[in-house]
Amino acid sequence: MKILYFTHSNEKKVGILGINKAVYALNDFSKLWKGDLPTTLNDAIPLLTDEVVQQIKEAISGDEIAPLCTLDDVQLHAPIEYPRRNIICLGKNYRDHCEEMEGKTSDMIDIPTFPIYFSKSAFPAIGAYDEIVVNASVTTQVDYEVELALVIGKEGRGISKSDAMSYIFGYMVANDVSARDVQMRHIQWLLGKSQDSFCPLGPWVTHRSEVANPQALRIYAEVNGERRQDGCTDQLIFNIPTIISDLSAGMTLYPGDIILTGTPSGVGMGFEPPKYLQDGDEVMCGIEGLGHLVNRVCIR
């Protein structure tokens, strides 16, 4: 099941994507749960238990509910447009990306022995087709990083590796847009990665019941049609259960938390000379089975 957040007829809604681009309003299925009508995915995640997800799928395949519209009729937003707290990110979690960044970043760590975490403010995160707007007075070295994003589905602390996957609600594509000059100047990653519009997410959340193995997915990025990144999520240095177990050992994870799992090689900074994003560039980030993001760069 793919869960969307969109505007239709001047109203923001959570929806479900069916076959032939049919879009259903989530609240048309509200008899399947007790409680309120969610207006955001953050509100919906606790209601969308495995049982409710299964019932929604059955209701759609049985034509019990009519679609609201089609995908062509909506404006997509980031599935979680206003995360309740900063997005948790991993740095250097693909070996080939560590190699391309060797000697180019301030942290001096080549292949990490413990996961490198940082956070990224995305308030709001932008949608699959929104513009990445760059402030030219702040940065001239804007880069892309396609990443597999995890969305946490239930609260947990001290989560074991063997239980970790059951804490995931679903998966989406992220672009961890990064201002390299700001990262270098400030010797820390938060500001350079938290510029407004620097976090495209989406195009929707794919529920974990539809992703047989999230660690065997092709992950790629193109700039103006030129393939720059082309990896597989099986190359993660710290895999998904390790990340969830490690993070949650002393830090509670909550429904709606977003974790970006790192990027494979091929970022602009890795080229000689570097290939940073320019005004008008179109960046496409995709992951097998999860869809893709297409964001135009606008430098002001």
Ligand code: MG
């Ligand atoms: Mg990143």
